[in-house]
Amino acid sequence: MPIDIDIAHVARLARLELSDSDLDLYRNQLGVILEHAARVQAVDTEGIEPSAHPLEMTNTFRPDEVRASLDRDEVLSQAPESRDGYFVVPPALDQD
Amino acid sequence: MADLTITQAGIELRTGSLTASDLLERTLERAAFTEAELHAYLTLDQDRARTAAAQSDARFADSEPLGPLDGIPIALKDNLCTRGTETTCASQILSGYHPPYDATVVARLRAGGAVLTGKTNLDEFAMGSSTENSAYGPTRNPWDPTRVPGGSSGGSAAAVAVGSALAALGSDTGGSIRQPAALCGVVGVKPTYGLVSRYGLIAFGSSLDQIGPFARTVGDAATVLGVIAGHDPLDATSWRGEYPEVGTHLETGVAGMRVGVIRELGGEGYEPQVTETSRRMLDQLSDAGAEIVEVSIPTCDVALSTYYLIAPAEASANLARFDGIRYGSRVEGGTAEEMMARTRAEGFGPEVTRRILLGTYALSAGYYDAFYGQAQKVRTLVKQQFAAAYEKVDVLVSPTSPTVAFELEAKTEDPLAMYLSDVCNIPANLAGHPAMTVPIGLDTAGLPIGFQVMAPALGEATMFGVAAEVERLAGFVARPPMTEVPT
Secondary structure, three states, X not given: OOOOXXXXXXXXXXXXXXXXXXXXXXXXXXXXXXXXHHHHHHOOOOOOOOOOOOOOOXXXXXXXXXXXXXXXXXXXXXXXXXXXXXXXXXXOOOOO | OOOOOHHHHHHHHHHOOOOHHHHHHHHHHHHHHHHHHHOOEEEEOHHXXXXXXXXXXXXXXXXXXXXXXXXXXXXXXXXXXXXXXXXXXXXXXXXXXXXXXXXHHHHHHHHOOOEEEEEEOOOHHHOOOOOOOOOOOOOOEOOEOOEOOOOOOHHHHHHHHHOOOOEEEEEOOOOOOXXXXXXXXXEEEEOOOOOEOOOOEOOOOOOOOOEEEEEOOHHHHHHHHHHHEOXXXXXXXXXXXXXXXXXXXXXXXXXXXXEEEEOOOOOOOOOHHHHHHHHHHHHHHHHOXXXXXXXXXXXXXXXXXXXXXXXXXXXXHHHHXXXXXXXXXXXXXXXXXXXXXXXXXXXXXXXXXXXXXXXXXXHOOOXXXXXXXXXXXXXXXXXXXXXXXXXXOOEEEEEOOOOOOOEOOOOOOOHHHHHHHHOOOHHHHHHOOOEEEEEEEEOOOOOEEEEEEEOOOOOHHHHHHHHHHHHHHHOOOOOOHHHOOXX
């Protein structure tokens, strides 16, 4: 059985403003993909630790030294909008 | 002459019977001749390549080449950042993006004198198995333009197959180097996780992604890997121990070696000619002195399901950075959130949107344990079962892909069928192990078949040795019909 998901909620979490017809399409497709993916739930993993990574990894430390960073003007030149050395964004809160 | 290998070209460049500029012009001629139909490249960087070739020629004139790739034309998948050259990930959302830095692999190639020809097509953000998910149109298979080149690194595979580059770099998260290499009849390598720096590779699944080479021969692939591998302080997951010698075991053969055949990677769903050609290679390896052992790795049956939870989960986090603020396109909105949601909905294509939604769901409250958490535990089992298999064998082998190149649009409406195309490739990504493909023949329709060789972590020397023997035994010399210049 395809898995039924609250696609509008997921789209909101993912910051994707999708049309109703697209939401329908993705809900159906994800239901089928998740039905297949749910096969992992049939595997006995009693006592098995999760792996976040393929190899054994430990923290990497380096000396805290001053060094050159990327050129600010070159970085800002790629932004849709910038001013006085800053990225410009619309207000984070509704102003009404 | 565009069909020279790196080894051959290197000799000619050193003896002076060929210049880097001539080699580049022949390579660009091949591109001019094939691109209209093939569409392997998104950007051909002709001017910068000509400058680099002239600089290379000056070094050869002074008898001071920088290394084995000096003067060699090499293409880059367009998810590798190139300072000053557009880098799109084949996505609308990065249209016009000019990175302010080079990926470490790009810097290493430049430092080695390589002539970078341009940026190759891919499935958007490397998500796909056919290069049809490119926002800029698909790449075609050089052996039959009605078919796909595989993916996601389809452009790199196709360019190397026709000689519009002598080698190329791709990225492999769940088969994205090996599957297109197999479908295009070239060698493709996914190195051990951590062997090649991911700095400047635009991230898809950070615990799975690995950069690797495409080349026409196993020896050429080893040469490229030797230049791009190495510790990089800019990548916290970069390997800090000793690096395997990849190019020094190519003549050792397979006598006395134990070659494991994975029982779960074969049978139903595999095209008969793929199965038959692979079996013939096993017989040849046996005749060459290898002991062929069947091994069972039961989690291979759920590796695909595991991957389609872990990779989208990581992608949904990685692609959060595309928010219309620091780079790429923007669609205006009244608030920051509205602007982001509109920018992302318009900028991402359907497959990328699908995977972001899938990953967001798998990570969301109430579903995390049942999906992502469980997938991470199965990943541990995959690693354990492969480790147990490598107690008994030196390498593991399988077909690289269950099928030869399929027709365009054959699988675009059925995401799951497309995903199954990578079923043989995904276990190595989950385990972090090296794996590579070597072309071993054509089917009766003239489409290439690849053979996959896998090894334990940092086992590249052994893997390349076996791959070189597979290459000798197969004697694959066919060239795509597209490369035949009309007379």
